Amino acid sequence: DAKTTQPTSMDCAEGRAANLPCNHSTISGNEYVYWYRQIHSQGPQYIIHGLKNNETNEMASLIITEDRKSSTLILPHATLRDTAVYYCIVRVLGSGNTPLVFGKGTRLSVIA
């Protein structure tokens, strides 16, 4: 069973920041938070992941609350090409090759 809860859908104006929340209140100490996105029928694409510190890369920023029970993915300047389903996934590392378990993601629509 997925261990995360995300809004079903969100809209964002082009050029504005998109903030996608995720609740993972039962996350364990050795579980990382991963974000993937899937653009219509394409293979899911890795975005970013983190354990407890905030992370940033060329695609996005990940803000994890201090208690680690929730996180927010930030796309700083959303474009039309960012329209996709975004999945927040918790995953254990270091204890084998654990698969990603996809739950119900957030369908982000970027509007011109």
Place this chain on the structure above:
Amino acid sequence: AAGVIQSPRHLIKEKRETATLKCYPIPRHDTVYWYQQGPGQDPQFLISFYEKMQSDKGSIPDRFSAQQFSDYHSELNMSSLELGDSALYFCASSLGTSRGNTEAFFGQGTRLTVV
């Protein structure tokens, strides 16, 4: 950079036939994952392999089997196909997590249509 290669990209089969899907992971990746995504559904984990051994098993039907070969490519064999098997099948590859942190990269998928 080389990505995960899946073949074929599209496949049409009749009910009760068999199908074989192939996945070629990113070079040096030793772990392969298979996912099934039905129409309007989220990807569902089927099975994974690490160093040619089954690693985890998800909701894979008994009619399906898979293996990872010595060159690390993997094949998903599907028998007695049913209409409900029509879906996108994704393969992903990664380095084993015991070797350090790594994300999984997905192929573009095989669209299987059972008629």
